[in-house]
Amino acid sequence: MRGPGVTGARRRRRTRTWTRPRPRRPACSAAEREQRRRELAEAGLPFLVAEVSGTVAGYAYATAWRPRPAYRFTVENSIYLAPDATGKGLGSALLGALIEAAALAGKRRMIAVVADSDAAAASLALHRRFGFTDAGRLTAVGPKHGRWIDTVLMEKELEV
DSSP states (O other), rough: OOOHHHHHHHHHHHHHOOOOOOOOOOOOOOOHHHHHHHHHHHHHHHHHEEETTTTEEEEEEEEEEEEGGGGGTTEEEEEEOOOOTTSSSSSHHHHHHHHHHHOOOOOOOOEEEEOOSSSHHHHHHHHHHHOOOOEEEEEEEEEEEEEEEEEEEEEEEEEE
């Protein structure tokens, strides 16, 4: 795998888009990334990487929605694409594979938390194409690029 890899795709996406508010923090180390993958694998949750010509173009994973046992069948998805990888069907490929892998892992519902901004319109449309429906809105919950943004909560029932 050549190029900046998973950390680079996330760093470029986080600093240039409105997809989801997150505090700025240093990129995680290779050891931290490996630890996250290991924890997800131990929990039976997917971590998928899309490569184009040997370079990481994006990745997706599912994490527990909440830590309490009552929520053990619900996961939240995260999808990151390198800026030059958008509009090529990689988001669809990753989300489709992620939904399937989560269902096969025995999960019943997937949650998406997406910023409600013009830049996130493609992410909202992607999730809707895969059958996610709006479940709610959180108003002005995250600062990004000097302003407060809303997030849209979306959900999808998973089928095996």
